[in-house]
Amino acid sequence: MNRIIIASKNKGKIEEFQKLFHPFGLTIQSLLDFPDAIDVEETGTTFYENAQLKSEAIAKIYNTVAIADDSGLEIDALDGRPGVYSARYAGEDKADEANIAKVLEELKEIPFEQRTAHFTCVLSISAPNIPTRFVKGECHGLIAQQPTGTLGFGYDPIFYIPEFKKTFAELESEQKNKLSHRAMAMKELQVIWPTIKEEFLK
């Protein structure tokens, strides 16, 4: 069986995964292909716990290999917030603009050079009756003073990469997919994939 379900309903993430999984030569589906898919409650307190909840639930329901991504933005001046609560930071409706506005408000007194932050991405891979495996990636940058750029999703318009003098929302997906937290986690997955492939795709 060469199909994997990405246990996510986030269109931005799913578009990135379609490209990032290209070298794996697998058929990639997501929960957007299953309109009746449940919303797995993210009751964990770590990226690992929430990723595991999502991938194990979906692997069981669809009797297949499922990969979940739990990710978020950790800002040093905010003691790591919004962290695992990134999606719901400004409320349960998970609105990107409101989340960005809340972060910018909280950082308004903080000078640019002290606005250091990183994205974290934990991927979990699950299949029925197999212990879940995890990989993690990080990407470091600064929180911009105002949103810039229209590409990407989530907090991309305020995540500034000094090396490129651009926010994630100003980078083409090919560039973001070379350096993002998701790309770093996928690199690690690619390393372990040959050793776990037989077990997961039997």
Ligand SMILES: O=c1nc[nH]c2c1ncn2[C@H]1C[C@H](O)[C@@H](COP(=O)(O)OP(=O)(O)OP(=O)(O)O)O1
């Ligand atoms: O590359 C990124 N660029 C910008 N923002 C990002 C990125 N990666 C994660 N993020 C933000 C979006 C969301 O506010 C939170 C993830 O929350 P998280 O629960 O993992 O995802 P989600 O609820 O949007 O979709 P789902 O759980 O169905 O995969 O971090």
Ligand SMILES: [Mg+2]
């Ligand atoms: Mg979520």
